[in-house]
Amino acid sequence: MDEMLQVYVCYAAARDEFLRPLKVAPGTTIGQAIEMSGVLEACPDINLTTQPVGIYAKKQTLDTVLRERDRIEIYRPLVADPKDSRRRRAAKKAGGEDTAAPAGQDI
Template sequence: MAAPESLAVQVCYALPEAAFLRALNLPPGSTVQQAIEHSGLLLQHPEIDLAVNMVGIYGKKKTLDTVLRAQDRVEVYRPLQADPKEARRRRAGGKGAKS
């Protein structure tokens, strides 16, 4: 079976008011970082710092040098606004355990 000549992948970045989603065809062996750079996301959203923002594929954290497979969706994650455990405690209203 012959290797594909290109990989069809997507790059996405979600904001509260909008989402960036771009379909790409990249050469086999392309990495997460190459997909992000090729998508134009960093030009459209210069606030993204790949040294700080986490990335993943279909909700699973990956490194920038991860080699892509056909149909992968590369995701760039925004930093958390609040610690999830602390937010849960606030929603619970500081209620103690029931006895």
């Protein structure tokens, strides 16, 4: 019999985090491991049709076959636009007001 693989399923919710070690059979996919982990019951806000998943910060599909010690991550939508955040930090560092136009508008 093939040896079981040790993998981890993690999800960082707004207030809680979910991290569960899991033993899976060789050939198990990301989607199957997520279902086996219980994260969908523990965090009902997860929607795998709209939320991306990955292994060690690299996006993958739900049908990706797992390898030993993979850490499956379920990503939440961004709260703030990174470009807007960067503009605000740059304006603050320069000591001036934020003069950047709202996204999609020219000055």
